[in-house]
Amino acid sequence: MKKTLFELVNEVEDEVTFMVFLQQLSKDREGHADEWQNDSIASFLEAAADWGQASIDGLSHYEKPDNPWKRCAQILYMGKIYE
Template sequence: MKKTLFELVNDVTDEITFLNFINELHKDRLENSDWENNSIESFLEAIHDWGKASINGLEFYEKPDNSWKRCAQILYMGKIYE
């Protein structure tokens, strides 16, 4: 069974898994129209805003120690953060 993006983002541990996640994020964008941010401008704004808002963690989000995973999470949130 194919993993979801959410599952893949949580599998990121190093550069190779980060690059794999970016590839899957790209495929998801091509195959799905359920993205909140459809332009590069809105995507970049969303990743910036969520990254800044979550810099110290959030109520239901614990910031990981692994920088590769954190970067993947920020990119993932560009898909869904309004």
């Protein structure tokens, strides 16, 4: 069964798994643009940066990972859904 983008972001641990996630993030945008909160690259990057800044010390339901590859993937994933 095909993994969801959320499952893939949580499996990122190194450069190889980050690249797999990044490829699937791109495919998700192509196939499910209507599910994205941010429809331009500028708004996507702004949302990702805003969430990254807001979660720099963790959040009540989010523990910041020690792994920088996973953290970068999570920031990019949130660019899809964060408003």
